[in-house]
Amino acid sequence: MSMTKENAQAYWGENLRIIITYMAIWFVVSFGCGVLFVDALDQIQFFGFPLGFWFAQQGSIFVFVALIWAYVSSMNKLDEKYDVHE
Template identity: 65%
Template sequence: MSLSKQEAAAAYWKENLRLMLTLLAIWFAVSYGAGILFVEQLNAIQFFGFPLGFWFAQQGSIYAFVVMIFFYVWKMNRLDRKYDVHED
């Protein structure tokens, strides 16, 4: 069964939005949760000589965001090919 162009576009954006919201929720959990909410518990753990909660607040959320950018690009390239909207 083949989808019409409108149905395919709607399915494409639905998957894209689901991916973005999932990644934003993960980033929020890492930056806000690990850096603010659970900082006291995480500070009991040392990471490269620094309390883990401090490290997440200062560096961890940035690293998580960069990794998620690369993951998003990889997933979107696959999604573009799935819905035949890729550029190459």
């Protein structure tokens, strides 16, 4: 591995920041909107769904898919930046 120790640490640090950002969104849509605040959100109607119910049964799943692909693209960029891609 031609990478210096500082570079490796910087890469890992940025990787962790990316993970934490996306995991925060993951937590908010599923445990937040779908569990903790579901009753409050249910007061709002969203295309015929109570909003909290929609998040709990469908919305969170759409967000999960989007999150993984956003993560893939962020990591590809990061790998290029630090020249660790394959």
